[in-house]
Amino acid sequence: MNLILLSPQDIIAEGCAVVRDPRRLRHLRDVHRVTPGARLTVGLAGGQMGKAELTALSDEQATFHFEPLAETPPPALPVHLVLALPRPRMLARTLEHVTALGVKDITLLHTRRVEKSYWQSPELMPEKIHQHLVLGLEQARDTQLPDVTLRRGFRPFVEDVLPELLANRRGLVAHPGMAQTCPRALTEPTLLAVGPEGGFIDWEIDQLLAAGCEGMHMGPRILRVETAVTALLARLF
Amino acid sequence: MNLILLSPQDIIAEGCAVVRDPRRLRHLRDVHRVTPGARLTVGLAGGQMGKAELTALSDEQATFHFEPLAETPPPALPVHLVLALPRPRMLARTLEHVTALGVKDITLLHTRRVEKSYWQSPELMPEKIHQHLVLGLEQARDTQLPDVTLRRGFRPFVEDVLPELLANRRGLVAHPGMAQTCPRALTEPTLLAVGPEGGFIDWEIDQLLAAGCEGMHMGPRILRVETAVTALLARLF
Known part of the structure; x- marks a missing residue:
């Protein structure tokens, strides 16, 4: 998981996303082994990407905050x-x-x-x-x-x-x-x-x-x- | 299994090979679904390849007969x-x-x-x-x-x-x-x-x-x- 793909339902406010599904939570804990303060790459499904800060992590959810995302995704194959x-x-x-x-x-x-x-x-x-x-x-x-x-x-x-x-x-x-x-x-x-x-x-x-x-x-x-x-x-x- | 790779111990006489391991026997029966008379591609480990005829098939072994194998394997990547x-x-x-x-x-x-x-x-x-x-x-x-x-x-x-x-x-x-x-x-x-x-x-x-x-x-x-x-x-x- 080199990017956390945020769907519209993950976005709870402008610049704030909450991830609740067990698969991604497990990956964040067991593979990334992150703690609050970590900066990870996120992307909006169908949109831009950039860095977000993990601001809270519990057994139920991970909260991310980010500035407006400015990076465009890599080009597609034609x-x-x-x-x-x-x-x-x-x-x-x-x-x-x-x-x-x-x-x-x-x-x-x-x-x-x-x-x-x-x-x-x-x-x-x-x-x-x-x-x-x-x-x-x-x-x-x-x-x-x-x-x-x-x-x-x-x-x-x-x-x-x-x-x-x-x-x-x-x-x-x-x-x-x-x-x-x-x-x-x-x-x-x-x-x-x-x-x-x-x-x-x-x-x-x-x-x-x-x-x-x-x-x-x-x-x-x-x-x-x-x-x-x-x-x-x-x-x- | 697009080729049956014959190791020296599979060759029991010139032009005759016997395959006994369960993996290949199962594959011949369940995937190839062959019966005696079928012609399959075989190759000698490290050597030539060609067609062989399945002459007998039991629960314990598959017997193949073949003329001297004349086909060279495909080129390697350098x-x-x-x-x-x-x-x-x-x-x-x-x-x-x-x-x-x-x-x-x-x-x-x-x-x-x-x-x-x-x-x-x-x-x-x-x-x-x-x-x-x-x-x-x-x-x-x-x-x-x-x-x-x-x-x-x-x-x-x-x-x-x-x-x-x-x-x-x-x-x-x-x-x-x-x-x-x-x-x-x-x-x-x-x-x-x-x-x-x-x-x-x-x-x-x-x-x-x-x-x-x-x-x-x-x-x-x-x-x-x-x-x-x-x-x-x-x-x-």
Whole structure:
């Protein structure tokens, strides 16, 4: 927790916030081991960041005071990530990694090799997804929550949604066996599609290429989804 | 398990291997769901890879037959990774990520902000480390086990070991606040030093720079060690 992300309900008066949830209180006590007087980095969800002073700490709450926050959060990556829904534990970790790396638009997509049961996982409940996004922001010192959209149909996504997303973005599909290697140091708006364990099926690749995506690969190694996504984002941007 | 890594004791005759350990048997049955006749990718630890036929499968063992294996494993990354010892669970995952990415030389180093208790973790026992390396190789379809060295003293490492490592390698230290951004697409032999959660202390950075390393950074975001290492390797190579 390199930043304490303050939601509107944490702010009790101008320049004063109170944190009451057990997770953050425990972290402040057991990891930061802070006492009143300590100065910590805070940020307003969706807003500015800066230093705040811990003015009181009890078993029930931590109180912070701060001057108007003047620091802007770090820049976002210019990418819309379209990710075949990973299995639940992998999803949790991947959401944290990509949020920490600065992704702000995430579509979780059904594809042929996504197990249907994954869509029933409690990890997909909005509050669970929110938790992982917050962990990623707290790690990276960022305040801008990513937007996560669930798409349970591949064909409707490709036919009805993808064309609009590609209207002002360069589309890339990471897939073994494509001719192009992963490009580097992009600054233009990009859409990155990443398949499930086992990959997209040929028909899905054909559809994505037909919609205007370029195929590219990361080399001969088969990577787990969480490793692959982090590696792709680091190389692309 | 995208490759079945065969150790010398798995080979019972030329072109014939028997796998008996419960982990791999369970994976073959429950994940691959194979039956005799299936063709799977196998590789000899430290050697060649290729296809093998599963000729028998019982509760106790799986028998494979294969022609001489002709495929060479994927190329390694030209990097010696010097990593401040992460906390045990992070270490486990990081070893799997970096092995999958192709790192072959890993030094786990003590630094000031590494908790001393981490050195007592069972995750550091050679057989536990070996397990994670094998998982990384099985994931990426590789047969070349990385070499892992433990260095419990920062000063002896910097004074006695680092100069020799840097004799024929470009040294890089990833650290927030350095002037240079992370270079890209290197092909030369490289040493990459990555600090612990909380970073190297100033004295350690001074020592690493004095020894000939260049400082560089990955941007304003603070990343977890496992995310940072994957991102650094993907950007550097």
